[in-house]
Amino acid sequence: MKTYFYSSPQEGCKTNIFIIKNDKILKYREFGGFSYVNYINKNGHVIDGWVRNKNIIPDNEKYNGLDYIDFSLMLGKEKTRLLGKTTKDMDNWINNNKISVSDPDNHGFYKGFESWNIDFSGVYITISQTNKVMEKRLGYNDTYVSGITLVDRQYKTIRGISVGDSWNKVISKYGRNSKADTENKCNYFQYFDMRLTFCLDTFNNVQSILFEDYPIGP
Structure with a gap:
């Protein structure tokens, strides 16, 4: 059919x-x-x-070893989904959790997207202007959360990986379907056009964790 x-x-x-x-x-x-x-x-x-x-019907089978929920993260005991959300949704979450964040800075272009960064307590959030693809997916022309970087071990992925964990532990949780970004000494898992990336130090331990959503136009 x-x-x-x-x-x-x-x-x-x-x-x-x-x-x-x-x-x-x-x-x-x-x-x-x-x-x-x-x-x-x-x-x-x-x-x-x-x-x-x-x-179409719902399907719980993973794609390339990942699921949509893998792009949520654990902030304390709370499961949080910010990636791909509107900046307004992010602001509401920040206010509801009474989090103090930096003013937007580092304005520039990343992967073709006009972007800004904010941060709080070991979490760096990238805000980008939607492109035509993202406008159609989300139904609005505004800014959205395009990237999240974790650099503090108090935060975890949904599968329990945090900064400082070994690459072997990452493999035990996510499997061996990653691809190498040798220039940055990182390994990433692809889910449609989203990426979950683990960057490693010289001891092969996780130094930072990146969640990214930068769709490319046709």
């Missing part, structure tokens, strides 16, 4: 691009009986578009 992509959430906007049964997609939002999703084709390219809700 083929499930076709639509350029807009309307019956008259059907394209010739389709997925088939058991293909894995990542869902972002719903509108009028459609969901905006993305899919990685056999050439490794990310395809975005609308599909009819009735043709």
Whole structure:
């Protein structure tokens, strides 16, 4: 059975691009009986578009060893999902938790995105202006949380990895599907076009942990 992509959430906007049964997609939002999703084709390219809700079902199977929840993190005993959220959502979370953060600085461009950084207690958050791909996924043209870097061992990934843990422990939790960023002595796990990266020190222990969401336009 083929499930076709639509350029807009309307019956008259059907394209010739389709997925088939058991293909894995990542869902972002719903509108009028459609969901905006993305899919990685056999050439490794990310395809975005609308599909009819009735043709998709939830699936707990991991993609490349990761799941959507792996891009949340543990701040104390709280599971927190900030990556990909609007800056307004982030500000609400900061205010609700009474966290003191730095003023935005380091304004510049990173991976083609206009970006700023804020930080608090060993957590660095990158805020970026949405591009056309991100606008369609999130449904707004504004700034969003595009990156989070942990440099303090008090914070953990959902699977319990923190700064100072060995690379062998990372492998025991995440498997061996990582790719090497040799220039920065980091290893990353890819989930659609999001990345979970572990950068290592000279003893092969985790020095920093990065969560990134920088979608590339078609």
